[in-house]
Amino acid sequence: MDNVFYQKYRTGDLMAHATNDLNAIQNVAGAGILTFADSLITGGATIIAMILIVDWRLTLIALIPLPLLAVTSRVLGSKLHDAFRDSQAAFSTINDKTQESITGMKVIKTFGQEKEDIQDFTEKIDDAIVKNKRVNFLDALFDPFITLIIGISYVLTIIIGGKFIMESTITIGQLVSFISYIGMLVWPMFAIGRLFNVLERGNASYDRVNELLHEKTHVVERKDAIQEPAKGKLSVEIAEFTYPKDEQATVEQIKFAIDEGDTLGIVGKTGSGKTTILKLVLREYDRYQGHISFGGHNIKDYSLDALMKSIGYVPQDHFLFSMTIRDNIRFANPDFTDEEVEKAAEMAFINNDIKAFPNGYQTMVGERGVSLSGGQKQRISIARALIVNPELLILDDALSAVDAKTEEAILSNLKTARKEKTTIISAHRLSSVMHAKEIIVLDEGKIVERGTHQELLRLAGWYKRMWDKQQLEAKIEGSEG
Numbered sequence: 001m002d003n004v005f006y007q008k009y010r011t012g013d014l015m016a017h018a019t020n021d022l023n024a025i026q027n028v029a030g031a032g033i034l035t036f037a038d039s040l041i042t043g044g045a046t047i048i049a050m051i052l053i054v055d056w057r058l059t060l061i062a063l064i065p066l067p068l069l070a071v072t073s074r075v076l077g078s079k080l081h082d083a084f085r086d087s088q089a090a091f092s093t094i095n096d097k098t099q100e101s102i103t104g105m106k107v108i109k110t111f112g113q114e115k116e117d118i119q120d121f122t123e124k125i126d127d128a129i130v131k132n133k134r135v136n137f138l139d140a141l142f143d144p145f146i147t148l149i150i151g152i153s154y155v156l157t158i159i160i161g162g163k164f165i166m167e168s169t170i171t172i173g174q175l176v177s178f179i180s181y182i183g184m185l186v187w188p189m190f191a192i193g194r195l196f197n198v199l200e201r202g203n204a205s206y207d208r209v210n211e212l213l214h215e216k217t218h219v220v221e222r223k224d225a226i227q228e229p230a231k232g233k234l235s236v237e238i239a240e241f242t243y244p245k246d247e248q249a250t251v252e253q254i255k256f257a258i259d260e261g262d263t264l265g266i267v268g269k270t271g272s273g274k275t276t277i278l279k280l281v282l283r284e285y286d287r288y289q290g291h292i293s294f295g296g297h298n299i300k301d302y303s304l305d306a307l308m309k310s311i312g313y314v315p316q317d318h319f320l321f322s323m324t325i326r327d328n329i330r331f332a333n334p335d336f337t338d339e340e341v342e343k344a345a346e347m348a349f350i351n352n353d354i355k356a357f358p359n360g361y362q363t364m365v366g367e368r369g370v371s372l373s374g375g376q377k378q379r380i381s382i383a384r385a386l387i388v389n390p391e392l393l394i395l396d397d398a399l400s401a402v403d404a405k406t407e408e409a410i411l412s413n414l415k416t417a418r419k420e421k422t423t424i425i426s427a428h429r430l431s432s433v434m435h436a437k438e439i440i441v442l443d444e445g446k447i448v449e450r451g452t453h454q455e456l457l458r459l460a461g462w463y464k465r466m467w468d469k470q471q472l473e474a475k476i477e478g479s480e481g
């Protein structure tokens with residue numbers, strides 16, 4: 001699924017669909033069908049015996065209350081359906097809240113928001129309890145109603161059966177055995193009630209899961225898509241792109257081309273649209289006016305696999321998995337050798353840091369392992385992208401957490417190792433892009449300045465002002481250090 005989907009459905013919600021809802025559906029397929037078969041066979045056999053062995057008229061009378069059972073099950077079932085849907089939605093909300101609270105625990109603690117968070121959690125739990133109580137209330141109504149219906153059957157049978165005995169249509173013995181047959185109908189009737197219960201729960205969950213399964217991704221591969229990884233010149237022409245549900249265009253009139261082996265720098269204020277352009281190159285969104293081609297073909301002509309094989313991406317918010325550093329670096333392909341992993345780490349200037357850990361490359365990352373610094377995580381993400389030696393490397397503000405010296409070393413490594421390959425660097429620190437073949441400056445989604453570092457300095461615009469400011473800051477930091 002595309003990004004729009006993951007923005008619409010939150011993690012906890014998706015997990016609730018995959019656990020609670022699937023359980024309810026599974027119940028229909030298991031216990032539900034078993035109960036149905038059981039009630040049908042036992043009930044059917046008993047009714048046939050009543051007709052054949054005792055009296056068909058008495059059987060009809062005993063079954064008069066049955067339509068009542070159908071009506072009750074229908075009415076209660078439909079109420080249960082709605083109540084169960086609400087309770088499942090409440091469970092999704094709790095799941096979301098739990099997931100967010102645990103993930104954001106550090107922030108909650110730092111801002112002293114534990115009490116407020118617990119309060120919010122309690123409110124959500126209380127809401128779920130109210131909704132679950134309603135489900136259980138409706139659930140509990142089934143049995144008394146069925147008992148009532150069976151009671152009516154008994155009463156009718158005794159009254160009419162008594163009349164039949166007086167008329168000598170049936171014997172006392174037949175009436176007694178008929179009443180015990182009704183006793184045998186008790187379980188099938190309860191079973192029908194339970195079946196409706198399970199069915200309606202499953203139905204409510206099925207609606208929720210079905211809605212999810214019918215979501216369509218907007219990024220669709222062409223049937224005869226190119227399977228060969230993209231390679232060559234990257235050319236981007238975006239007349240306009242607006243995020244789904246937004247009204248105003250986020251980027252407009254973007255036009256640039258990068259020859260194989262060249263580097264493009266993208267700079268600009270925060271929120272000026274740098275990441276957005278990169279997302280379009282990564283084909284995270286397909287709906288824009290314009291044309292992006294890579295190696296002479298529109299990126300939409302490639303299979304997603306072929307396009308992604310050509311691109312190495314280091315996002316702004318790097319994410320490492322709970323596995324060893326080595327496995328994190330060779331995430332794209334576990335067959336990379338230890339030498340290749342170390343070479344990539346060397347290029348990302350993280351090799352020495354990793355070797356200094358007691359367990360070296362075997363160090364576990366994440367919840368079960370060491371806490372890495374922001375800069376270390378960032379450089380491991382860079383190594384992870386570099387190891388595949390991609391045709392196009394995209395660094396989205398990927399050097400923000402390293403110091404100027406480390407940045408210089410990484411950039412110089414990239415320059416040597418990636419002579420033949422294309423690189424896009426988006427950054428706030430202008431020194432990251434100063435060696436690029438072309439630099440574009442964005443403001444409110446439009447290119448406002450472009451050229452080489454020297455040309456931009458001569459323009460004396462935003463780039464020059466920022467450059468001077470950052471140089472001054474670097475000098476002050478240098479003298480302080």
Ligand SMILES: Nc1ncnc2c1ncn2[C@@H]1O[C@H](COP(=O)(O)OP(=O)(O)OP(=O)(O)O)[C@@H](O)[C@H]1O
Pocket residue numbers: 243244246250268269270271272273274275276277316397
């Ligand atoms: N998924 C989204 N849906 C709607 N609007 C978005 C989405 N992602 C970003 N935006 C908006 O698009 C604009 C450009 O965002 P973008 O992330 O491209 O900026 P940026 O230049 O990379 O910023 P920064 O330097 O802070 O990373 C911002 O106003 C942002 O709020």
